[in-house]
Amino acid sequence: MGLEGVGTQLPVVGSGKDGSPGFLTTKLDFVVNWARRNSLWPMPFGTACCAIEMMASYASRYDVARFGMERMSFSPRQADLLICAGRVSYKMAPVLRKIWDQMPQPKWSISMGACASSGGVFDAYSMVQGIDTIIPVDVYVPGCPPRPEGLIYGILMLQEKIKGESLSKGIHEEIRREDPDRVSRPNLPADVIEQIAGPFGNSTKQNKSSGLVSTRALSRPRDRRP
């Protein structure tokens, strides 16, 4: 929905018989998305070593402020990007969920690091196995911890995602809709949580989700050298 559609749809205002947005909406989308993606106010939710790298990203050497994130918002009411950096225990889960519920729309979230994305090495009784069981996640940044370049790349990917959003009815609701019944409830249904939080096995016992016993090694012919 960027400017690239302007030329083809120029004379048409509100044309969309099939629901496609017309010229005016496209132009407005561009301006609104430009403003949103270049003035993200992040709410830092740093719980572990990833937060150190997040702080490094904000410091002068890497300087996320170049991308419009000058202001760290320590109040969820004035934030529109939640960066969860570090492991989240079950005791911390209601706190994370409440902060997410307190943030006004439009809002996005980045899951930074292996622990926030999947539980990481902490496959134990006390740890949330990925914060996407608690809140919806837009971008996952892998790493243990990710370097500042990794977090900045994730932020740029999120900006690309925001660039593609649209205010048009339907599309916007579909992207940003949140069921009010899910407030302070798990983000995913129980069977999905079981599926994605299943143990990956260890060196002596593999299970069906570990990938090492149930599937063969990926065979991609173009990876092989002649």
Add this chain to the structure above:
Amino acid sequence: MADEFEKGLGGLETGPETSGGVGPEPSFETEVEHPSVAALREEFGDAILRHELHAGDEHVIYIEASRNRGILRWLRDAPDQRYDFLADVTGVDYGGGRPIQVVYQLWSIPHKRALRVKVELPLRSLEVDSVVPVWSTANWLEREVYDLFGVEFIGHPDLRRIMMPENYAEGHPLRKDFPLRGRFSRAEQTRRALSYDLEVFYTPQELEILKDRDWERAQQRAKAQQADRGDFPDDREDSRDPRDEGVEAEVAEEQE
């Protein structure tokens, strides 16, 4: 091969197997003197079960669990002992059905001496006297041991969980018979975690980290202001905190 895997996994659940069955561990009697050990033997006799030496100079005293508070109080108060600093209270579960140990790590500031005192509690009766009356710092330390090992400290003023959530119902996680990933499914754990409401389990006093005195003053100020304005009548029975009755009586007297 599969049997070995299963055996290894069983070992994860129950802890390492003992080599010679469940029995008393070999005693490492030593010639190295610790001034407190001889004094303890002289004072309490049979209540001092054994004495071990670890890592060269770390003296460990096993005492009878039923007499722990008296012995520890004597260690704090006797002029030649004066172990006035309780550095830590921890629990140890060696697995295999062996007793759970409660470890008191003592330090004597006047005499610059350390002593480690242990009591052994059989799994069927995990009860021991609290030492909060002796060292008040034991309050949170014993709560931690209770939370993670399930040891009941008799006489503890406020024995409840400190690390796991208050609505945690899966047991005591550091015991060797506790499964690594918990007893409930991940979905149930997530649901329970998110249904955990802080305000149900903690008073505003605890959430705001007010001192008791400040809390009472704040309550009195608020009630006096309400009485002055004449609005917000605080008459609902269910909203009344029984601890406030004294304050309310005072406010009522002032009004009259």
